Amino acid sequence: MNETKVKALIALLDDKDSEVVNAVTDNLLQEGLKVIPQLEKAWETTPDEKLQERLENVIHNIQFESTRQSLRKWRKMGAHNVLEGSSYLAQFQFPETSFAVLDEAIEKIREDIWLEIHNNLTALEKVKVLNYVIFDLHKFSRNTHNFYSPQNSYINQVIETRKGNPISLAIVYMSVAQKLDLPIFGVNLPKNFILAYKDEYRQTDSGNEDEDILFYINPYNKGAILGRREIDYFIKQQQLKPDDSFYRTCTNKDIILRLINNLIMSYDKLGFNDKISRLHLLVKDLSL
Numbered sequence: 001m002n003e004t005k006v007k008a009l010i011a012l013l014d015d016k017d018s019e020v021v022n023a024v025t026d027n028l029l030q031e032g033l034k035v036i037p038q039l040e041k042a043w044e045t046t047p048d049e050k051l052q053e054r055l056e057n058v059i060h061n062i063q064f065e066s067t068r069q070s071l072r073k074w075r076k077m078g079a080h081n082v083l084e085g086s087s088y089l090a091q092f093q094f095p096e097t098s099f100a101v102l103d104e105a106i107e108k109i110r111e112d113i114w115l116e117i118h119n120n121l122t123a124l125e126k127v128k129v130l131n132y133v134i135f136d137l138h139k140f141s142r143n144t145h146n147f148y149s150p151q152n153s154y155i156n157q158v159i160e161t162r163k164g165n166p167i168s169l170a171i172v173y174m175s176v177a178q179k180l181d182l183p184i185f186g187v188n189l190p191k192n193f194i195l196a197y198k199d200e201y202r203q204t205d206s207g208n209e210d211e212d213i214l215f216y217i218n219p220y221n222k223g224a225i226l227g228r229r230e231i232d233y234f235i236k237q238q239q240l241k242p243d244d245s246f247y248r249t250c251t252n253k254d255i256i257l258r259l260i261n262n263l264i265m266s267y268d269k270l271g272f273n274d275k276i277s278r279l280h281l282l283v284k285d286l287s288l
Helices: 001-011 019-047 049-076 082-090 099-114 123-137 155-161 166-179 228-237 252-272 271-285
Strands: 182-186 196-198 213-218 223-225
Touching: 001 019, 001 271, 019 049, 049 271, 082 099, 082 155, 082 166, 082 213, 082 223, 082 252, 099 123, 099 196, 123 228, 155 166, 166 182, 166 196, 166 252, 182 252, 252 271
Parallel strands: none
Antiparallel strands: 182 196, 196 213, 213 223
C-alpha cells in the first residue's frame, strides 16, 4: 500500500461511523509493521485526542500481532534458541528489541569466557569460570528491591540493567553456556528456576534422565551448585508436592511460557488487565 492510501486510511480513523473505523483498522493491521512510522507521524501531528487514541490502538495491535507471529514461527521451527524466544517476548513491551543485538551482547560475554575454558577442566571448574565472568565481571545480579517488576522478565532490560529474576538470569546463563557448547539446560522448579549440567559423555538407555545430570546450578544465587538433596529441602521448605519434573530439564518452550506467566503475575499486581488478556493469547499460541 502506498503512502497516499495509508494517509487516506488514517484520515478515516476519525470517522464517526464505528463500522468505517473498524474496517480501516483491519486494513491497517493487515499492512503490519511497515505502516507504523506513518501512524506515529500522524499521532505526533494531530491535536485530536480521540484520533490519537485510535492511532495508539492500531499501533499497539500491529506490534502485538508481530510479536504473536514471531513467537508462533519460533515454536513451529522447533524453539531451538531460548534467547531468540525471549527477545520476541520482549517485543511485547519494547517493539524495537532486536534478537541480533541481544545475541551480540551474549557473544561478548562468551568471548570473555572461552579462552579460560578447555577440555582439561572439570564440569565444576567450567561453571566456576562462568560464574566469575557473568556475576563478578559483568555484574549480573538478582533484583531483590523490585522483584515483581515486569522489567525483570524482559530479556533486553535484564541485559541492559544486569538485574533480573530467577528465570531471566537463567536464560542469560544458559545462552552463554550453550554458545560454549556446555550442556546446561533449564529446570522448571516452582518458586525458583534453576539449571542442570548434564553429563556430555554419558548417554543412558534406562530412560532415567536423572542419571545424566551431574549437578544443578542456581543463577539467582550467583551460580551456586546444588545437588538433589538441596532441591529436596527446597521442595519441603516451600511445601510443594514432589514431582519428577522438578529435577529434570525442560524445553525452551516451557521456559518462555514460564516467563509469560511471570509477566501475567506482574501485570496483575499492577492492574494492567489489557496486557494480561494479550499475554494469555501468547500462552495459548505456545501451548498448541
